[in-house]
Amino acid sequence: MNRNIKKVAVLGSGVMGSRIACHFANIGLEVLLLDIVPRELLPAEEAKGLTLESPVVRNRIVNQSLDTAIKSNPAPLFSKSFASRISTGNFDDDMHKIAQADWVIEVVVERLDIKQSVFEKVEQHRKPGTLITSNTSGIPIHLMAEGRSEDFKAHFCGTHFFNPPRYLQLLEIIPTPHTNKEVVDFLMEYGDKMLGKTVVLCKDTPAFIGNRVGVYSMLAVTHLVEKLDLKVEEVDKFTGPAMGHPKSATFRTADVVGLDTLVNVAKGLEQNAPNDEAKGVFILPDFITKMVENKWLGEKTKKGFYEKVKDDKGNSEILSLDLKTLTYGKQEKVKSSTLDATKQVEDIRKRMKVYEQGTDKAATLFRAMHYPLFEYVSNRVPEITDDFFRIDDAMRAGFGWELGPFEVWDALGVKETIEKIKQEEKRLPGQTGEVAQWVHDMLAAGCESFYKVENGVRQYYDIASKSYKAIPGTEDLIVLDNIRASKTIWKNSGVSIIDLGDGIINCEFHTKMNTIGGDVIQGLNKAIDLAEKEYRGLVISNDGKNFSAGANIGMIFMMAVEQDYDELNMAVKMFQDTSMRLRYSAIPVVAAPFQLALGGGCEFSMHADFVQLHAETYMGLVEFGVGVIPGGGGSKEFALRASDDFRPDQIDQNFLKDRFLTIGQAKVSTSAVEAFELGYLQEGKYAITMNRARLLADAKAKALEMANEGYVQPARRKDIKVLGNQGLGIVYVGASSMEAGHYISEHDKKISEKLGWVMCGGDLAQPTEVDEQYLLDMERRAFVELCAERKTLERIQAMLTTGKPLRN
Known part of the structure; x- marks a missing residue:
């Protein structure tokens, strides 16, 4: 059927719900965001004489949640003006409005009974054919739809966004045995093209794909810390960008996510994945148990694997946790010959080989992490997915890895790595060193890698047919690496x-x-x-x-x-x-x-x-940050665009001012x-x-x-209106007053005047039409003159050496 999404209802306005609502607003949809009615008045509400029946009280929870989301950083909206696309309400008064929604997304607390009660209310108001999905991260999807109608079940599945929904690319789609294939196909395509996601089809297994493998990988490191005698800062240095992982690496990521969240997922996997041969990895090391008991949960409690403090001089300093003594101390500088060697290798795949072949602690950790990981992910097929490439997609999109585990395995060589996996001494709980049989079958079929590129199209090894096939949904992409x-x-x-x-x-x-x-x-x-x-x-x-x-x-x-x-x-x-x-x-x-x-x-x-x-x-x-003005045509272009903005019935200087400030404030x-x-x-x-x-x-x-x-x-432009002295007066007065108020430095004032000189066309007695080359020549002259200034050179040098702007 031809399905068109115009309005989305999001049920639950917590951290995830409010931000999912914002992302749907980003793509231009009308969004209805609902939450529960408060049970008690706040003191401020009582002071105003409000009651629990007052509309402002009844919608307090949802409105406060949305307001918090909009003000948060990083911003969940592409533009704050998009907040007007979101209307709010509560479950008691406004649930009937979901009848106008084309898609209803449930994002309430992670309790099956509560989710089922919400879906019971949803069914009373939804129109037949409406999509219904849950954003759960752990509850089995099929259990939520028990007792619902056939139409509900046919249009119901899991849609697991990762937080924050605007920025993390992973969207997991988890159908139940009752979900229509048309619904799954639609959500896969819609998530890709409209929401901008890497959409991964998952089976309804504990933690789905991303968290199943991601949490295994993080906890595997916590089990290796004692075996390899590693410090927190060493682990994060070794498992960060050099390894193709985010800067937050392992322990910093745990602090950001929250240890309580990590522990909840780990315990859920330990209990709900009884046939997982490596479920012992999900049993928490003692130091994590003690950290949770101490409420050292990471950023949310200001203490985790790291603690930010101020020294005697009031300067901020980040301490790291000693995992043996559970005390915080100064971080030690991490040195590694392997890391030094990887810095010389730009190509991530070649860098993996260099990393693996090192001889120090960093390389030992690399091998002790990856060899069991290869064994683990090979055994998750077909349990969590029939297609191994979906595991790679999930790890890249959800956890920010440059390469997924099978891609790293390819980079190291599939066949030669199998023997190394067997020989790895730092075994993790429950793991034997034996990879899944399908990998041996792949090699026996003459297929030496999980992926290959043919005629510019990336293909994966299809286990069922024992041959290579194009990755579904990628046929019309253009990937420069492939061509x-x-x-x-x-x-x-x-x-x-x-x-x-x-x-x-x-x-x-x-x-x-x-x-x-x-x-x-x-x-x-x-x-x-x-x-x-x-x-x-x-x-x-x-x-x-x-x-x-x-x-x-x-x-x-x-x-x-x-x-x-x-x-x-x-x-x-x-x-x-x-x-x-x-x-x-x-x-x-x-x-x-x-x-x-x-x-x-x-x-x-x-x-x-x-x-x-x-x-x-x-x-x-x-360019202001390094002491110059835009010199590649940018100053000219903003003068031209200001000229095009001028209106007969409005003040030209106002349009010029807006363009000038965009450059002057380096927005x-x-x-x-x-x-x-x-x-x-x-x-x-x-x-x-x-x-x-x-x-x-x-x-x-x-x-x-x-x-x-x-x-x-x-044709080249010859009709650019510049204001000459009419504009320069405003620029010079504004720059002088900003300097006098200590908002900008003397050098900032000089740069501002140079930019104003260009955008106003110089010392002209009256507004004049000029061509582009006239402005380009002025722009270039101003740029070169500023490069002759000592303070500009200081700014450029500071940016080159520290990566930060100098305000001199």
Whole structure:
């Protein structure tokens, strides 16, 4: 059937419920958020003469929860204005409103009896065919639907979002034996394309997939600590980014999640997974039991594996817990020759091999963690899933691993690792060193890896057919890793130009943090040359962690220190000229940014014909932080956009002020939506992709669409109205008053005046129309002049050495 979701009802407004409601509001839906009616008045309510029948009291719990969510950091909404899409109410007065909902999501407390009573009320009001799902993380899904109608059961399943729902990509779908296949298929596709999730189909087994494997992995480390004589800070150093895991690693993650939550899941697995051969891993070590008894639960109690304190001088310091004495002390500096070796290896798969082959404690932990993990996940198939790739998907999307366990196993070599698993001395409770038979069968069938790439499509080993198949749902994705080797048509040290097919090419950056230097500038110009001669359109994107952190300020610093201002002027001009080529080439250019798109990365996006960006794009012109103004066309572009904003019946200076402050305050968007609100994106010239995995395919489709519609090379702008002295007066007075009030430094004032000079077109007696090159020349001159300032060099040096802005 053709199902359309317009309105969603979320039952339960706690941490998860309120944030799930916010994420549905993010994608434009109308949301009804309900919770229980309070049983007692607050003192403040009594003082106002309110009663338990007062509407403001009856909706107090839900309204307070939503308000807390909206104010929380990181923000659950793309824009605070989206809160207007959420209406609130309570179970007693407003449950009848779910009759208008197309999807009802239950997110109440984790008690089966309470969930069943809520579903009994739901059935009294829902219309037939309405989707009903539960966000439980531990209660068997099939038990919740007992006693419900056939229509209810057919449209009911589990939808387990991970917290926070906006940011963590995992969404587990858990059908029951009664769930219609059409419902499952719809939720899998909707979660992927509309909610932007990595959607994983799970069986109705304890903790499903993500928490089953994730909690096993975390608790496995706690059992290895004593065996390997490891300190808390050592474990987190060894199991963090070097291993392809988040910075929070193991114990810091436990503090963030809360030890009580971790313990609840562990105890549930110990009790409810009796046939799990490694269930002994879920039995808590003594130090965790004692920490829970002491209420050292992590961030929520200000104490966990770490404690933040202040020293005698009032400076904050983070202490770590000694797991033997259960006392807090100063963290020791962690050294490891293996970690030093991994720093030289950018490719995560190659880094795994280097990590495994080390000889120190870090490598010993790596092996003692991974060999039992490989055994464990192989034995979970087909218990928790028939397809092992879903375990990898869950660990990447839910726990932030760069590689899932089977992908790490592939990187180490499947066959050679099996013997190492047998020989591993640091065995975990219940584990034998024997992997599941299906892995041996795979090797016997001549299949030497769990995954392979064929014709640009990633395939997985299908256990049932003993052959490779394309991973479902990925056939229409474009993954540069899969096509780079065969489709690269040109490359240098910073860029690869890759043929995406259908006449569209992609320019991929692969410098550190995808910063922009001479190699990237050369690559972009080469990509435009090739596209104009032989292709139909150009996309700018990559598979890195960030689109671009901006210009290579180390290169700028060297030129400025050596006072090679002619060379610096030429470098800035090349940057500006490249931005202008993106704007005025003969072919459509689509930028596809994601995550950080700062400085030059923002400027290139602003000059593209169209921006197809991921919902989580943090875009901004941040050059003030290093003592300069945007020099790659960004200052010019904001002057141009301010000019386009001017209205005959309104004050021009107000529009100029808004644009000026966005740069002057180095505002960075917290979402793609906010990037538009800040003026980095233009109406009709951008679109948002919710799922990062689909971004490149969407960008290619847009470039192809523009080419097919008959793209026309735009004419250069000569009609930019600048205000001259009318605008400069406001800029100078504002900067002087900010300095006098000690809000900005003397150097900030100087940078502000330089930016104002450019955006106002200089010392002009009256408003004047100028062309883009006039403003670009002013922008470049101001940039180079600021680079000659000692305080600018201090700022650049501080950013290079500490990664933090210096306010001098």
